[in-house]
Amino acid sequence: MSSVFSRLYVGNGAFDIVGKRTRWYITSAIILLVCIGSMVFNGFNFGIDFKGGTKISMPSVSASGQAIPTSAVEDAYAKALPGKKPNAVQSVGSGASASIQLKSPALSIAEVATLKAALAQDTQPQGGAGAISDSAVSASWGGEISGKALWALFWFFVAVTIFLVFYFEWQMAVGALVAVFHDVIITAGVYSLIGFEVTPATVIGLLTILGFSLYDTVVVFDKVKENTRGLLGLTRRTYAEAANLALNQTLMRSINTSLIALLPVIGLLVVGVGILGVGTLQDLALVQLVGMFIGALSSIFLATPVLVDLKMRDPKYIAQARRVAARRAKATGPQAAEGIESVDDEALSADLRKEEAYAAAASVPHRTAKAGDARRRPTGKRQR
């Protein structure tokens, strides 16, 4: 138990994630199939924004301090709008924020006004007629938001692919995008499976998951890139091993960043579900909670393995892997164990020297900027 934690904490490459990648591929393929199947056969539970309709929200406490039963609201509705029926009337939230939510098929402006007047009169909510809120949405609005969201999704992928290709390599771009697609599909699938209500806020939340999932992946890939610099000239380890080491070194970081990012979302969820019981906060929090969790997993278990598989199609890396194997075959036992040693000293110390020079160079302007005179004067340089 503690050893798992210390292995995690120290990040010395003890978890063979890349090596067992077939296992992760199969697992994620099964989950993906289930999710896609659910989306196809089960569909989604779309909220009012997608179907069109009118929502009324009012305090659930009357002016005299009594709780207003939902039946009173239904009665007022039936009286005000004979021949129509609300889809649902429910009490949500707690404390001062407790409210009654009424969902109805689309009502005209006049009908809404009539209904609000009737509700104010019959149930006498705290704050009077002014405390009743309403919201009408046309059937096309949710579709428009989602349509735009899909475009946003498309352009996001274009922009991010360009960024990743320039910043990393194309294989990394593919690996990251595979992971992101995976996250989006699974998050959507979870919504379909459990039957959470899909609102425009959910769609927004889904889009921001993309950014987060990539954030995680970028952190891991940054380390992979660093670990595999100059790899081809060495026979110390294969690309797969170097990538696995990077994964391990960033594992704690990935877990930490995911946890920290999740904490505020939990705050949102507590308030959204516990206090308000309905609305934007709840919808956003729920989708982010699901998405961030999956995003963290996929950046560890999917993005890097895919990257390794793509890289290993390159003859250069295959040849290098053969050289590594050959060297290991020649060598005796102790050296074979080197493969899981904690740190690649040569590469890293070379890195460090480089970074040191970099750091020194980076800080030069700061030194010359202010304290420059005092330091330079004795050298006699550039004195005027």
Next chain:
Amino acid sequence: MAPPAGQIRPAKYLASFVLIVVALYALVFLTGNGSAKPKLGIDLQGGTLVTLTARQEDGAQPSEEALNRARDLIEVRVNGLGVSGAEVVRDGNNLVITVPGADSEGAKGLGQTARLAFRKVIGQPVPAGAVPQTQASTPPSGDASTPPSTPPSQSAGSPPPSSGAPQGRPAPNLAAQPSSAPPSSSTAPSSTAPSTPSAPSNVDPRVAKEIQEAKALRQSTDPQVLQQAALLLDCTKADPLRGNDDLDKPLVTCDEKGEFKYTLAPVNPPKEDTQTKADDYTNYSRLTGEDISNAAANNNPNGTGYVVNLDFKSEGGTKWGAFTAANVQQAVAVVLDGEVMSAPTIQAAIAGGSTEISGKFTLKEAQNLANTLKYGALPLSFDASEAQTVSPTLGLQSLKAGLIAGGIGLALVFVYCMFYYRLLGVLTILSLVLSAVVIYAVLVLLGRLIGFTLDLAGIAGFIVAIGITADSFIVFFERLKDEVREGRTFRSAVPRAWVRSRRTILSADAVSFIAAAVLYVIAVGQVKGFAFTLGMSTVLDLVVVFLVTHPLVAIASKSKFLTNSSLSGLGGAAREGAAHRATTTGKTTAVKEA
């Protein structure tokens, strides 16, 4: 004082951060109205928000110009409500009307389709509910010597323009008398007025059927049917023909207030009518709002009150001249979306295209009519995609809930950081708080400069961004741990860890920013607010990490007391580092406590 090579001057960074904060808050308090409150969205302060989506019959993209004209029109209407702080903002093909405050529901009816046409009035208007008369008879109200007019009073749920009684005589330099006193113009919403459905849709088959039926009856070419239709028409019901009437057919309709029923001639001769010559204006005005070049409310040059001056485009002026010449002493109805806004009598032929409509207008009424005439002929119709009224109490509750959620989120992050990073955790908290300080100032300034409003989704954006901001600290701190694990001291590890993590932070933030920017540019409605705050926090995160967190860590690394491993939370890594040193230098393998 000079720092050793490879070290930074933390004080300088911190000073520039302080400078930024001071500058921002100076702007907040010394410019604008000096109130340090961000602009809140309707869902947080209460009020009405209506999103209108432009809808073209052929599904084509509405032109920029048309959208901007529509925006202007609706802004005029919104201002007509007399509520302060109301706004109309264009967002792609949408117009978003926001009206803060409790008495804001009148805004819901503002987005009605506005298609203007001139139709000759056939016979006399009849009071709603009365039997129609086809012969000329006593006008329903007012003085018998003057023709009837529309005496609309402004009511909730219907467009505010023309609330006067424009019983004017459209002849230049002549005065006319109103047949009825202009009713008071009330902006207070009342629920009795006719109104359009909040979500009209041209796809709903039920609605389509309703329109077809109404057309068969009220736009029949058979006078008998029309007479019947005038009898049956109920002015208190929502009009399915609203904005859907055919211009080349007669129309039986109500006036804006629902008091009178009119039988109106077609605007254009029907296509199948080959007998009517192109220059025959006895029945057909052939004029729509497209023919109007300008309309303005002015002081009455010949007396008190206001008049509306109407200018036609050159072709429209010719048509207007021919039409007025052929119909002297007849009434012409200004029809907006199938509703009669005004029905003045033509006193004389009007050549030249400049016309004055007089009547007992108040300034506001005259302006409303002028705007109806000027902007009524929009080539666009709008769907109310979203119409919500949030009570101020609910708004306040949402605001509170958002702040509580943010508080809980921050507290959880604090606890975790303190637990996991100890001293570094304190720095994290400090950085987050400073980040919040900067964000607040920027929020206030953006609200002032570009009208950015903070809504509930925006607050959610900030809360989610707490995580992203904290993530950059973690990337840095974990790097620091890597370095300490290598056997370096805290002090020497800081610059190395910074250089390496800086790159990661920049690239990771770049991805977050791209996500937010794409979302902001493409999305609509609430999504925009969320994306904006998310993107903004990402940028400010960089500012804080570069100017605060890193310098603070650098300062801490130089203090003997603070580098104590039990305080820094780096004990484990330091032990590992010591072990590493021991093995690499070939000494004993015994692990020494650092």
